[in-house]
Amino acid sequence: MKKKMKANIPTRKKIKLNWFKSKCDLNIEREIKIQYTATNVSYNKINWDVIIRYILVKQGDIKEIPINSPMTLYKDNLPFLFLNTAGTIGNKIISEDLIDDDIKVDDDVVNINEGIEKVTYEDARDPKEHIEVRTRYDNISRKITIENKLNDDIQLILDFKQTKDIVFVSSEPVPSEIEEPNYKYKINIPSEQKSSIIIELKAKIIARVTKIKPEFLKKEKQ
Amino acid sequence: MLIDPKVTRLDIFNNGGAIVQREIKLSLHQGINEFQIQNVPASFDPNSAEIKLEYLRPEDKELIKLQQTITTLPDKNNANQEITREKSAANNIISYSIDFTREMREKISEICESSSYRTYADMIGTFDFIINSKISGDIIVNILYFINDIRIKWSTSLIVKISNNNTPEIEGFIIVDNQTGFSYENVDLGFAIFELPEPTSYSVVGGLSNVNLPEQAYGQANINNNFYEVQNKLKRTQRYKQIK
Numbered sequence: 340m341k342k343k344m345k346a347n348i349p350t351r352k353k354i355k356l357n358w359f360k361s362k363c364d365l366n367i368e369r370e371i372k373i374q375y376t377a378t379n380v381s382y383n384k385i386n387w388d389v390i391i392r393y394i395l396v397k398q399g400d401i402k403e404i405p406i407n408s409p410m411t412l413y414k415d416n417l418p419f420l421f422l423n424t425a426g427t428i429g430n431k432i433i434s435e436d437l438i439d440d441d442i443k444v445d446d447d448v449v450n451i452n453e454g455i456e457k458v459t460y461e462d463a464r465d466p467k468e469h470i471e472v473r474t475r476y477d478n479i480s481r482k483i484t485i486e487n488k489l490n491d492d493i494q495l496i497l498d499f500k501q502t503k504d505i506v507f508v509s510s511e512p513v514p515s516e517i518e519e520p521n522y523k524y525k526i527n528i529p530s531e532q533k534s535s536i537i538i539e540l541k542a543k544i545i546a547r548v549t550k551i552k553p554e555f556l557k558k559e560k561q
Numbered sequence: 562m563l564i565d566p567k568v569t570r571l572d573i574f575n576n577g578g579a580i581v582q583r584e585i586k587l588s589l590h591q592g593i594n595e596f597q598i599q600n601v602p603a604s605f606d607p608n609s610a611e612i613k614l615e616y617l618r619p620e621d622k623e624l625i626k627l628q629q630t631i632t633t634l635p636d637k638n639n640a641n642q643e644i645t646r647e648k649s650a651a652n653n654i655i656s657y658s659i660d661f662t663r664e665m666r667e668k669i670s671e672i673c674e675s676s677s678y679r680t681y682a683d684m685i686g687t688f689d690f691i692i693n694s695k696i697s698g699d700i701i702v703n704i705l706y707f708i709n710d711i712r713i714k715w716s717t718s719l720i721v722k723i724s725n726n727n728t729p730e731i732e733g734f735i736i737v738d739n740q741t742g743f744s745y746e747n748v749d750l751g752f753a754i755f756e757l758p759e760p761t762s763y764s765v766v767g768g769l770s771n772v773n774l775p776e777q778a779y780g781q782a783n784i785n786n787n788f789y790e791v792q793n794k795l796k797r798t799q800r801y802k803q804i805k
Contacts, residue, residue: 342736343749344749344751345748346737346747346748347745348571348673348713348739348745348748348750349744350739350742350744351674351740354736354739355718355734356736357734358733358736359733360730361730362728362730363729363731364729365721365795373787383695395721395729395731397673402733403754404717405575405716407656409719410719410720410721411717411718411725412723415725424719430729477593486779528610556738
């Protein structure tokens with residue numbers, strides 16, 4: 340039978356009522372989402388954030404908790420984390436996404452093999468001009484190093500998403516799961532250790548330059 | 562006859578507003594019985610106001626009938642003038658109250674504080690009803706209305722306790738925030754996840770009140786030629802979800 344909640348609600352006051360108390364399982368999910376653009380794919384160094392979320396699997400009745408409800412995590416009777424809920428799915432209470440500062444991700448370029456440029460032309464607004472389109476396909480190799488600065492071992496998922504311009508070629512180690520356009524790597528990193536992935540990519544690099552058509556160029560004075 | 566039915570149940574929405582249920586046992590005389598409900602806030606939605614008769618004997622169903630309900634809201638301009646006058650009077654009282662004793666000062670500041678918080682929604686609305694009875698007898702009347710006031714709402718607070726040896730424990734609390742001018746004594750509480758519709762079409766000009774009443778939309782509609790264009794579509798999340 341549903342328990343009835345009775346209370347006095349005085350004017351211009353806040354009241355606090357006990358709602359539930361139960362055991363739960365606490366899971367921590369960490370994720371690195373990587374997606375390059377034609378510009379940043381050739382950067383010497385990129386730093387990515389590790390997203391962390393806490394998932395509580397509550398025992399007993401399902402409780403629907405409104406989003407953005409404040410949640411305080413206590414360890415040994417001391418508060419150590421203040422966060423908000425992002426939603427509930429059944430018995431799962433999911434926290435908002437936070438950046439985990441204890442995990443460092445360095446993404447460095449290893450090698451770039453520039454492809455041969457193919458030149459095509461497009462019409463410009465001015466009939467005396469045209470746009471020179473230089474397209475080339477570069478093979479780029481990048482090394483992603485993840486450092487675990489915590490005292491505990493961690494598990495995380497690195498999720499690389501290819502785009503129309505940056506396509507996945509190969510990687511070392513191979514992805515744990517491929518569901519195009521996503522390539523996922525399940526990585527375990529012991530405490531104070533590093534783990535690396537080398538990814539080979541094919542990048543479509545396009546440069547556009549507006550030029551005066553040759554027939555309209557003034558002849559140089561001899 | 563003036564009546565003040567007890568508030569028996571209050572279903573509060575997390576984004577503000579509530580459904581109020583009240584109940585009273587009334588003695589009827591033969592003929593027309595007129596009743597006026599007291600303590601109905603001006604934030605109540607007249608369209609949602611509902612009277613349900615609970616018959617004490619099955620045969621009363623044919624003999625006692627609800628003839629009609631009458632609902633009105635106080636005039637906004639007059640109500641706002643009254644509020645302004647009250648606030649100004651409260652300011653005067655507080656400026657002359659320095660010579661009072663401590664106990665008096667506290668009482669005065671309480672009065673002044675309540676007047677400074679007062680808005681249109683704290684004024685009194687009219688909710689009357691007429692019962693036509695062919696007999697003299699008793700009946701239970703259930704009254705239900707929706708309060709469109711974002712100053713009454715609920716939220717949750719969660720505490721998760723983690724220790725090295727034991728399974729983590731989660732504790733949930735409900736916090737009810739009632740910033741309206743009305744109190745509710747010993748009521749059954751219900752909580753729902755519900756978002757009031759966007760205030761674009763119903764919002765009150767001048768910002769003196771937090772309530773959005775459908776009646777006030779007519780004035781807005783005449784001013785805005787593109788009334789139907791500016792109305793936002795409701796999100797699917799704007800639905801009532803009862804919390805267990």
